[in-house]
Structure formats: structure tokens, C-alpha cells
Amino acid sequence: MGWELASFSPDLLGEAAVEGAEVEIVPPGSPVRVTHVLDAVEPRIRSDGRAAFPAEGAGEGRTNRLDGVVVLSCLDFPGEERPLHEQESIVDLGGPGASLTPFADMTAVVLTFSPGEGGHVEVDKRSRRATLAFAEELSRPTLDAEPVEVELFQLGPADASLPAVAALIQVSDLGPLYIQYVYGVPAGEAGLPRALDPAEVLDGAVTCGEYHWAAMRNPTWFFQRNQLIRTLYREHGKTLRFAGVVLMRGYEQSAADKQRGAERAAGVAGELGADGVVITTDAGGNSHTDVMLTCRACEEAGIRTTVVLAEETDPLSTKPILTDWVREADSIVSTGNVEELVDAWTPARVLGGDLLLDGTAAKEAGLIPVRNYLGAANQMGQLALSARTE
Amino acid sequence: MKAVHYLNQFFAGLGGEDKAETPPTRLDGAVGPGRGLQAELHGVQIVATLACGDDYFAEHEDEALARLLDMLAALAPDVLVAGPAFGSGRYGYACARLAAAAAERGIPAVAAMHEDNPGVGEAGAAYVVPTAVNVAGMRDALPRLGALASALASGRELGSAEEEGYLVRGYRRNYMAERTGAERAVELLLAKLGGETRTEVGGDMDRVEPPRPVGDLSSALVALVTEAGCVPQGNPDHLQSVRAQGWFRYDLGGADTLASGRYESVHGGFDVTLANEDPNRLVPLDTVRGLERAGRVGRVHESLYTTTGNGTPVVVATKFGQEIAGELRDAGVQAVLLSGT
Numbered sequence: 174m175g176w177e178l179a180s181f182s183p184d185l186l187g188e189a190a191v192e193g194a195e196v197e198i199v200p201p202g203s204p205v206r207v208t209h210v211l212d213a214v215e216p217r218i219r220s221d222g223r224a225a226f227p228a229e230g231a232g233e234g235r236t237n238r239l240d241g242v243v244v245l246s247c248l249d250f251p252g253e254e255r256p257l258h259e260q261e262s263i264v265d266l267g268g269p270g271a272s273l274t275p276f277a278d279m280t281a282v283v284l285t286f287s288p289g290e291g292g293h294v295e296v297d298k299r300s301r302r303a304t305l306a307f308a309e310e311l312s313r314p315t316l317d318a319e320p321v322e323v324e325l326f327q328l329g330p331a332d333a334s335l336p337a338v339a340a341l342i343q344v345s346d347l348g349p350l351y352i353q354y355v356y357g358v359p360a361g362e363a364g365l366p367r368a369l370d371p372a373e374v375l376d377g378a379v380t381c382g383e384y385h386w387a388a389m390r391n392p393t394w395f396f397q398r399n400q401l402i403r404t405l406y407r408e409h410g411k412t413l414r415f416a417g418v419v420l421m422r423g424y425e426q427s428a429a430d431k432q433r434g435a436e437r438a439a440g441v442a443g444e445l446g447a448d449g450v451v452i453t454t455d456a457g458g459n460s461h462t463d464v465m466l467t468c469r470a471c472e473e474a475g476i477r478t479t480v481v482l483a484e485e486t487d488p489l490s491t492k493p494i495l496t497d498w499v500r501e502a503d504s505i506v507s508t509g510n511v512e513e514l515v516d517a518w519t520p521a522r523v524l525g526g527d528l529l530l531d532g533t534a535a536k537e538a539g540l541i542p543v544r545n546y547l548g549a550a551n552q553m554g555q556l557a558l559s560a561r562t563e
Numbered sequence: 564m565k566a567v568h569y570l571n572q573f574f575a576g577l578g579g580e581d582k583a584e585t586p587p588t589r590l591d592g593a594v595g596p597g598r599g600l601q602a603e604l605h606g607v608q609i610v611a612t613l614a615c616g617d618d619y620f621a622e623h624e625d626e627a628l629a630r631l632l633d634m635l636a637a638l639a640p641d642v643l644v645a646g647p648a649f650g651s652g653r654y655g656y657a658c659a660r661l662a663a664a665a666a667e668r669g670i671p672a673v674a675a676m677h678e679d680n681p682g683v684g685e686a687g688a689a690y691v692v693p694t695a696v697n698v699a700g701m702r703d704a705l706p707r708l709g710a711l712a713s714a715l716a717s718g719r720e721l722g723s724a725e726e727e728g729y730l731v732r733g734y735r736r737n738y739m740a741e742r743t744g745a746e747r748a749v750e751l752l753l754a755k756l757g758g759e760t761r762t763e764v765g766g767d768m769d770r771v772e773p774p775r776p777v778g779d780l781s782s783a784l785v786a787l788v789t790e791a792g793c794v795p796q797g798n799p800d801h802l803q804s805v806r807a808q809g810w811f812r813y814d815l816g817g818a819d820t821l822a823s824g825r826y827e828s829v830h831g832g833f834d835v836t837l838a839n840e841d842p843n844r845l846v847p848l849d850t851v852r853g854l855e856r857a858g859r860v861g862r863v864h865e866s867l868y869t870t871t872g873n874g875t876p877v878v879v880a881t882k883f884g885q886e887i888a889g890e891l892r893d894a895g896v897q898a899v900l901l902s903g904t
Contacts, residue, residue, distance in 0.1 A: 256833075256834040256835055256836055257831070257833075257834060258804065258805075258831050260805075272739065336753065336756045338749070338752060338753075347833065347834065348833075348834040386874070399745075400743045400744075400745035400746070401745035401748065401749070403745075404743075404745045404746050404749050405749065408749060412753055413749070413753060448756055449752045449753075449755065449756045450752075451745075451748045451749060451752055457874070458832050458873070458874075459833075477752065477755050477756050478752070478755075479748045479749075479751045479752040479755060481744055481745075481748050482764070484735065484764065485876075485877075486735045487876045487877060487878045488734075492735075492768070493735050493764045493765065494877050495764065495768065498768045503755075503760050503762055504751050504752065504755050504760055504761065504762050505762045505763055505764040506744050506747050506748045506751060506763050507744075507763040507764045508744045509737045510735050510736075510737055512876065513736070513737045543737065552744075553744075553745065554743050554744025554745030554746070554747065554748050555743060555744070555745065556743060556744065557739050557740045557741070557742060557743050557744070558737060558738075558739060558740070558744075559737070559738060559739075559740040559744065559747075559763060560735045560736060560737050560738070560763075561723045561735070561736065561738060561763070562723070562724065562731050562733060562734070562735055562736075562765075563721075563723060563724055563731070563732055563734050563735075563736045
């Protein structure tokens, strides 16, 4: 490897909350199972010296990325009392689970943190910051290299007769361990809903610290390489006009806030001039109610909607099961059923932790529900998994 | 590739109702409608036809199935085709039972019959191609049956019921779509904006209609039920914080309030800090007691019913609900205050 990690570790890991991290570099397609995965990050760095995951001003200038490399951060939180619990999160780089992740084809740099003192909130904060900083350091050699490819994200003029389409992207904030961040600020404190330039989202404005059901999470990598935003850029001027991105909060905490949040999100979409919106979801439970209320509010405002959701259907059920549903949600993309089981597989190695959170040996875990695979049924439409009635 | 075709005595040319007692019989090659079917198969040869009288199958099902499966095992086909049975109930039943048993043993199997044939419900994991109600639909049925049988024999992964022309078995199954969810979402939205609304998840949701209001609450026995994970402090029965395995009943002991420190929530799906400062905000015993004293509620049931509603499969939650409702009904409870989180 052509870079120095030594300059990086003392600053970031020398804190009491995180005692250190094991670093493993795993070639693509290795028979490796990675457990307790908190986040997945694409290594990036800016040539102008600004932070790769900044507090403001993403989406401007040039950002270098390391293609085909993913940083996977792993941490088994100390067993203290805490209000919200992280759920098991697996990335299989080989075996049947490899089809459920975009990361099996990449070089995975696996960071396994050793938590120290200071409680889960502090441990999480230190490990998240260390992961993002590590990803940035990893890409430092690109500053002196010629790019293989340059992508430009810029919205030119488009035929006014094309329909205007916006992306309404939900980001979670239910409390510590279930939080996504907008410019480093928890989603619940980030003044949402609000419009962002789509390039900001692709360029490090949103990061993930949400560890609810693994399959329904949107790790940082899914924002950096967001397929919905990239699709809308690609179609801009051809089949639609890309009207922009609205970030909205999932897990508004009261019925009144949920309704208000939904109406305000529809309002921002209206200010962007959207004729239609794709509404995406993060995590499960009452964040699905936020999405359904937003769908209804948009339709009532005359903005057509398509909603992206994972199913939670019992394998023996003959009906698809969603956590919530409104009649206005008549156009739904299914990103798969998280309750379906994935065939057993015995990896050659396990990284992240040898025991799953439920105590079973990760190497001989038997059938594993889709639910436990990181991002497998993510509700931004990042992957191709879907479900159908047969 | 090899196919085996199953027919009843009539279509196998053994005779009509007078031969309905014919036991399982093996005939060489394609017979009767099997000849037309052979013309619709691609790269698949009908090596044998199995036949059985409809009455014989109905009256000696176990024995008939065992003998037919023995014959099938000896032939080791790549696919079993049964029927078409059209609207014939006995014939359709035999086709479906044999196809289901073959599928269970790993032999791809497809039967053909009218969608209202009682056999449809017996086909298990086998596929059913819909046909007209009577034999006039043979010409229409054979190409579709042949296409699906050929696909099954080839071992290729089948598409959806709609694409492949079989009756929906009703199971939701994951599959890899050709494009990402994001691309499909943009396409669905543009179609909807263009006036054509499509969806990947139908609107046939399991809606629970709100019950009618309680007639006279002032004389009603009212129970408190919750999925808020509210349990006596220390969680003596180890109620799970997620994916609960059961529900619990706790005697309220005439208490006026759910005191902090005596009750807590172990729910893992929300931040319980505030709820545990005043558990009445999960289960409003304090308010309901006040209404009881004021005569607006007849009486509060002595037991609190509780579970954790977090990641619980709907089938499991339905079972909990039925069990709790059964106890409440037996106790004469007329109204329930069900608090959700």
C-alpha cells in the first residue's frame, strides 16, 4: 500500500472513547463475512484542502474519489443501558449474501473499533469521525494522481415542457444510534425539510449514524453514490427536468409534527416547481408513517408521487406487508422483503466480531434474514433487489 | 430433456366413467392431448404418460399417489405436466396433488385447469396454468402449457406469474430486478405523470377498520392493553425489546397510577427516557382511574396486557391480538384502551 496510516491514527483514535481500530484490507470477492458494520464510506478528498465531509459548502469544486474501494466501520458497542439499540449488520463479501451488497466487488478496508470509556454516544461520535477522516486519508495519494475519469454534476437548461421531478429524501433522527447527519448536524436539528443542491448530497453533505434494521439503512456510501440523484441527473433534459432534492426528517416525534413535517416537505417540493416527486425512506417503523403522510400531502398539493419502500412480509403471507399505507400511495417501488431468509454460508474468515449480537457464531450463523444485511433492501433504490407475487 | 404427462382415464383413451376405477397405469410416449402438447414443447420429449381413473385416485389417494410417484421416480423426468383438467373437479384434484407431490420431491411440475377448479388450491409449490372451463379450450391451453413446461424443464428461473402465464400462488418472493429501485421509481413516476399509474406493491393491504363506538362507557368494563413494552420495573418475565415472543398480563392491584420506578418500558423502537419518567404516558392508568371515579367509565379491568410492538411479524401480532382478545372476552371486558407507540 502506498500510503502512511501512521500520521492518522494518534490524533483520531487516541481518545478515551475509542481505544483503537484494527485495519484489514480485503480484496474483492473474498470469502469474508463482516459483522457489526456501522457505516460504509467511499474514500474521498478535496484538492482545495477543504474537508471531504464538510460543515458547509459541499457540491462545489473538485472532489477526488477512490473508485472500487469502500471503508467499512465495525463496532460492537459496550453492553451498557441505552435507549436505542443498534441491530446486527452484516456485509458478506462472498457467498449468497454477496448479491445483496454493492461492496462485494470492491476492495474493502475494514476498520474494527475497540470501544473505550465514555458511553455509547461518545463512542459512536468518535468512531464516526474517525471513519470519515480515515476515508479521507485513504484517498490522499489521489492528490498527486491523474484521474481515470472525471464526472461533472451540473444542471443545464432543460425543455420547459418536460415534467419537473424532485427527490424527497428522508433522513432519520430517532435519537442516539439512530441518527443521520446533514453537514454533521443531526437531521432533527438541521432545519429540515429543506432543499439542497443535488450535488451537495453526492459530495458528502449527508452521513450516516443510523444503526436500526441493517437492510433498511442508507449508509454514507449510498448518499455519495446515490442512484436516484444520478438517475435524475442523467434523465435531466431527456425525459424530465431535475427540480432538486428536498431532505426531510424521518421519525418526527409527535402526530402533529409528523403532519406538519409532511406538509412542509410538500411545500418545499412545490417551491421547487415539482410536478412529481420520488419519496425515499430510511429505516423502519414510524419513519414509514412520515413517508406516507408526505405522500398524501404531496398528492393533495397536486404533486404526483412514487414511494420507495421495503416490504416486511412474513414468508407465509400471501399479501405484501408494509408498516403503514395511505390510499394515495398508488405507485410504490418495492426494494425487497426484509423477512426473507438468505441461504447459509460458511465464510473462511469473519471480521468485525466473531459473535453476532444475538450470540450465535458469525461463521456458522445458518440462515440469515435479509433484514440483517447492510443496505440490502435500502429504500433509496440504490440496488436492484425487489419482491413480487409468484 | 424428458417430460412425463399425467392424464385421467378418459383423456388417456382408456374409457369413460365406466373406467374411472382404473388404477395407475404407465403408457409409452405421448397419448391423447399429449400429442398436441408434444408439438408445443421445445427441446423436451414426452417419454411416458401416466394415467389413473378419477374415482380410483379419489378413493385410494395415498396408494395411487405412491404408485404414481414410484413410476415418476423411475422415469426421472425434467418436468411433470398434468392435465389440462379444465373444470373437472376430480381430475383437477388428482393433477394438482400429483404435481404438488412431484414439486415437493424436486421434480418441476405444472398442472393446467380452470382457475375455479378446486384443484388449484391443492397444487402447493407446483405451477398451475389457467385454462377454459371445458375441453373447447384445449387448443388455447396447450401452447401456454407447453411454453411453461419447456421453461421448467430447462431449469431457467421463472419470471412473475404475469410474465410466465401461471396462476399467482400468492407468495411474495425477492428477486433481482434488471434495474435499480431508483431507476424503476423514476420510470413509475414519469408513467404516472403521463396518466398511467403502476405499482410494485398492490393496494390490497390488510386494513383494520375502526370498531363502532362503545355504547355506554359509564357501565362498561374497560381494559388497558398496550404494545409499548410497559412492564413492572426490572422486567421480571424478560419481555423482549424487539420481535417479542409473547405477551404478558399484569395485575394492577388496584393501583391508581403507573408510578415511575414501579413500571418501565423495555421497548427497543423508541427512546424510552421520557416515558419512564411517567409510565402513565404509555398506559394512561391515572386518567382512566379519574374517569372511573367520575363515573364516566364503569370499571377498570384488574389486569394490564402488554407486549412489545417492534419488528413483530404481522402473523405473530395477529396471534397475540386474538389470544388477548379471547381472555378479555371471557372476562366480560366490553371496551379496550389500546395504546400504541
